[in-house]
Amino acid sequence: MSGENSSDQDSDSGVNSPAKNARSKSELLSELSIDRGAESETRSRPLRWMVLISILLGAAFAGWFFTFPPDSPGLVVNTAVARATTTVAAGNSVLDATGYVVARRQATVSSKTTGKVVEVLIEEGMLVSGGQLLATLDDSIPRAQLALSESRLEAARAGLNELQVALRQAELDLQRTQGLANRNLASQADLDRDGLDVEALEARLARTGKEILVAERNMAVQQQLLDDMEIRAPFAGVVIAKAAQPGEMISPVSAGGGFTRTGICTIVDMDSLEVEVDVNESYINRVYASQPVEVTLNAYPDYHFPAEVIAIIPAADRNKATVRVRVALLEKDERVLPDMGVRVAFLDQQAASSVVPAADAPPVGGVLIPSDSIAEDEQGEFVYVVEGQSVDRRAVTVGERQGARVRVIAGLDSGERVVAQLSEELLASLMTTKRVAIVN
Numbered sequence: 001m002s003g004e005n006s007s008d009q010d011s012d013s014g015v016n017s018p019a020k021n022a023r024s025k026s027e028l029l030s031e032l033s034i035d036r037g038a039e040s041e042t043r044s045r046p047l048r049w050m051v052l053i054s055i056l057l058g059a060a061f062a063g064w065f066f067t068f069p070p071d072s073p074g075l076v077v078n079t080a081v082a083r084a085t086t087t088v089a090a091g092n093s094v095l096d097a098t099g100y101v102v103a104r105r106q107a108t109v110s111s112k113t114t115g116k117v118v119e120v121l122i123e124e125g126m127l128v129s130g131g132q133l134l135a136t137l138d139d140s141i142p143r144a145q146l147a148l149s150e151s152r153l154e155a156a157r158a159g160l161n162e163l164q165v166a167l168r169q170a171e172l173d174l175q176r177t178q179g180l181a182n183r184n185l186a187s188q189a190d191l192d193r194d195g196l197d198v199e200a201l202e203a204r205l206a207r208t209g210k211e212i213l214v215a216e217r218n219m220a221v222q223q224q225l226l227d228d229m230e231i232r233a234p235f236a237g238v239v240i241a242k243a244a245q246p247g248e249m250i251s252p253v254s255a256g257g258g259f260t261r262t263g264i265c266t267i268v269d270m271d272s273l274e275v276e277v278d279v280n281e282s283y284i285n286r287v288y289a290s291q292p293v294e295v296t297l298n299a300y301p302d303y304h305f306p307a308e309v310i311a312i313i314p315a316a317d318r319n320k321a322t323v324r325v326r327v328a329l330l331e332k333d334e335r336v337l338p339d340m341g342v343r344v345a346f347l348d349q350q351a352a353s354s355v356v357p358a359a360d361a362p363p364v365g366g367v368l369i370p371s372d373s374i375a376e377d378e379q380g381e382f383v384y385v386v387e388g389q390s391v392d393r394r395a396v397t398v399g400e401r402q403g404a405r406v407r408v409i410a411g412l413d414s415g416e417r418v419v420a421q422l423s424e425e426l427l428a429s430l431m432t433t434k435r436v437a438i439v440n
Contacts, residue, residue: 093345099277105269139229
């Protein structure tokens, strides 16, 4: 029995061993085979990221291209040049003199006729534009006269219509009389009478036409008188004096005593400010046209305004033995006011070239730029410096303010150009773009 069992076991093992070997080989082969689905999924992942990145880059480029295409001039901005404050070395001026700031355009605005002031619409220091309404006068009488002129014009036109109807009737009568005279049924006297009636009506019609023309012109005069009750600014400027109040009488001539004003206000064109200097005739040979000049206000002795000679008035004052010289200010500044006293240093070309930068002069330093070129955030004060068609934000250290300008102590060099007239909208635009188009 044992022999049979052993032989059976051997036979079973001999039969099963090849099958086991076949299964083990198939399992090994399956492990060595490559899963094409997993490989394709692995390869597709980097491809997806590359496509996504390409889409994002394309969208960013398209947004930049449509916002600022290659031929776009960029963001339009106003600019200003940082200028170093200068001082003239002692002894460089060929002549020193004193004078006053004057306005070439200054007017005391009044009315054309005498009238009572009803309303005054200005105050001292107000900036007005040319043609702006300043005050109104009592217009009750001119308005009534205008209404009367309109009535006369309407009456003249009605009379013209009446004469035209009468003329047509006279012409018909003349035609009938002519027909009767042709048949010897009317006398020559009747024919002459009807003809003269027609001529008389034609003459009256012509006169009425002239009367209508006179009435129209009279109405235009009354309209102008009514418009003159509104006092308007002759040019743009600043009101420096208010001379009348509502209820007061105003007249273009001082003929009404102490209770009659001769003007509403005084307007000065600040762009026409210049300096007038009386130079001793003994030294007038040192002054010439377009000569560089340095002007110093008595109120601001530490700052010097660049200027030049406009003209030498060709007349001398025999009482003072002086000749008047007009000097133009090359820079506009809010601190310069009419009738201010100034000191003027006339320079020659060599003295003008020897102007010392403020960095070398201990009393002053830094550069001056418009106050609206400075912006501030949580990081501090900064400016946008323009180089070509690009802008760069730069932190600066700001000193004292001088009217419409501010002194930058550090962070900005003389001659560099900065963006001026910064507003919230412009700041937001400059944060997103670095390309600009300079206006001035």
